[in-house]
Amino acid sequence: MGAKVAIIGRPNVGKSTLFNRLVGKRLALVDDTPGVTRDRRPGDARLGDLRFTIIDTAGLEEADNATLEGRMRRQTEEAISEADAVLFVIDARAGVTPLDAHFADVARKTTRPVILLANKAEGRAGADGLYESYSLGLGEPIAISAEHGEGLADLYDALKPHVDRVEEEEEARAADDAQAAEVARTDFDVDEDGEMIEEDEPVGTVERPLRVAIVGRPNAGKSTLINTMLGEDRMLTGPEAGITRDSISVDWTWRDRHIKLFDTAGIRRKARVQEKLEKLSVADALRAIKFAEVVVVTLDATISFEKQDLQIIDLVAREGRALVIAINKWDLVEDREEAWKKIRDANDRYFNQIRGVQIVTLSGIQGQGIDRLIESVFTAYDAWNARVSTSRLNRWLEKVLANHPPPAVAGRRVRLRYMTQAKTRPPHFVAFASRPEQLPESYTRYLVNNLRATFDIQGTPIRFSYRKGDNPYAVKKKRKIQ
Structure with missing residues (x-):
């Protein structure tokens, strides 16, 4: 340490x-x-x-x-x-x-x-x-x-x-721990002569922590949620809005999984951010989103859904991060059935940027729903790393084209010949087509939604782009010999 x-x-x-x-x-x-x-x-x-x-x-x-x-x-x-x-x-x-x-x-x-x-x-x-x-x-x-x-x-x-003193103390403790572990080791195998068989211990790899940013509007309970996760008052909290200014990172272990949590300043509408200090705080929060792998957008269950929430979600989608939506302060909601119906309606109506986002209700101050939240975080992270083989993609493409071929443009159909996945984090798919610039955006959305549903890639943005294939019948100019 x-x-x-x-x-x-x-x-x-x-x-x-x-x-x-x-x-x-x-x-x-x-x-x-x-x-x-x-x-x-x-x-x-x-x-x-x-x-x-x-x-x-x-x-x-x-x-x-x-x-x-x-x-x-x-x-x-x-x-x-x-x-x-x-x-x-x-x-x-x-x-x-x-x-x-x-x-x-x-x-x-x-x-x-x-x-x-x-x-x-x-x-x-x-x-x-x-x-x-x-x-x-x-x-x-x-x-x-x-x-x-x-x-x-x-x-x-x-x-x-x-x-130097601290390093010497840590080295001494490490040596004592190693010696104690050797003395305490009682389970061992012996050979035919009764001698102990020493086995080489496997060399383990250090697991890199999952980077999770907690973002949202001011006073949504982000710092309180992190304090409850850690089991201590690590972050400054209170009834005042906008307490957090710096993006603070803390290490946390959940069920033997290492996580680095980033607490961020509340993000208000750009028109309301006037002071230089708040601009710096918001810029720090935006940097936390860029360097995170999963972003938890925290909403206040006692406040109705606002346009700013949609803009934050849209920002996460444009940055290509896996997304989970946390509805905090659920313990303060009286009519939960009606509140949940409004949340689902907002999801169907507004959250088109990332289909299949997992929405978790929780209470940061009481610790309710935190396990479900982190399970959703890892599910979104797995989808963010999803990879589909080229053979499966092209079998899927054949079925899609048979059921719903691209629309004809000026009497000529656009041909989709081949498809592959270029990268992950987030998944990025590339389709090779003739005249892709003439494909309507609605057909691309159809392909992305079908792709997401077929391969269960939920809660993460999907990048989809086209490349124009070479025309095999085009006459190529012969290189002149000088």
């Missing part, structure tokens, strides 16, 4: 900028507005030859536990409790503020080693704040500039003992 290092400090001191610097990419949202980060976000950090997990946290603020800021602080406290070392960041240009002094008292009480960083210390502007930070009682400060990459060599020297 490696060492875990948490970055803490008051809002707007450059924690997310430092996080992005250490992971080597712009994962965390960065803006001049204080309080951009709300959840704790892990990332794989590299600093020289050091490899560790860095955790970005929300800015520390004094607030009541019931408020949003108080819940954000609890997320930061959780990050401190699970960290092997803590980076306490202040703004060297602003100097030591009362809020810095207050949370420095909290940091001194933790059993974790704390490294004091005076950020934004490039040039002379941060010199006074750097010297003032000695008063926090956290040892000698390290002057850095997260934005410009200055001072990272000193940070390396400070972090190396803690990262």
Whole structure:
């Protein structure tokens, strides 16, 4: 697992900028507005030859536990409790503020080693704040500039003992576990002389986790659903809409299957997104959809179906991702029979982009329907990877053409000669035809729907394209011999 290092400090001191610097990419949202980060976000950090997990946290603020800021602080406290070392960041240009002094008292009480960083210390502007930070009682400060990459060599020297210590402890535990497993091994075979026969253990392969993005409109219960799956308050939740800003990934195991869940910000209609910060959050959610394999579009059962839901589903279809629709807050619905009828009507009327989408009703807060949801996720994933042999496709094509041949255009029929599957994820089929540009779109939809029903490819987009075959009777120009 490696060492875990948490970055803490008051809002707007450059924690997310430092996080992005250490992971080597712009994962965390960065803006001049204080309080951009709300959840704790892990990332794989590299600093020289050091490899560790860095955790970005929300800015520390004094607030009541019931408020949003108080819940954000609890997320930061959780990050401190699970960290092997803590980076306490202040703004060297602003100097030591009362809020810095207050949370420095909290940091001194933790059993974790704390490294004091005076950020934004490039040039002379941060010199006074750097010297003032000695008063926090956290040892000698390290002057850095997260934005410009200055001072990272000193940070390396400070972090190396803690990262090395964790690695040595993990190696020692691994050796102890291996020795204990050898001692506990009592089931073995013996040969004719009574000697133990040692067998080579099979070399297993590491299963790559399935990437699942949870998306939807604001306040649909996405973070609450993920918290229930994990069995802990990993994501920041509350009655306020639009709490989640960053797309946070967490690892989860369901029935020995490894899954990487992506919690995303709520996606509102484009016309309503005005603030720069919300635009960044929505862009982060859209990136999560692009890199996911299965997307769970979460709808609020207490709110009627809206055009924005259809646009999100259409976006998933255009990106070519497997799709599952989750109807959350089902426990709050009084007339479930009537509500389910409306859902089915909406499915038949609007969800034409991906036929056969599985719709699962659930309650994220009570944990009802989660198993059915994940079963549907894996079913959609299997369909996303579906492959049909060329021989089966062409036998199917013969039957389709016999029952419903392409319409004649200008008195001449379009001939479909041959068909194959070009790729999967999602399934992409290619048909070779004469004059394919004259085929009406309605006939292509007929082929796709028939293909989906025949080979049971449900809950995933199907790509269908044509290629114009060479005319064997066309006169080819002979190459001139010079």
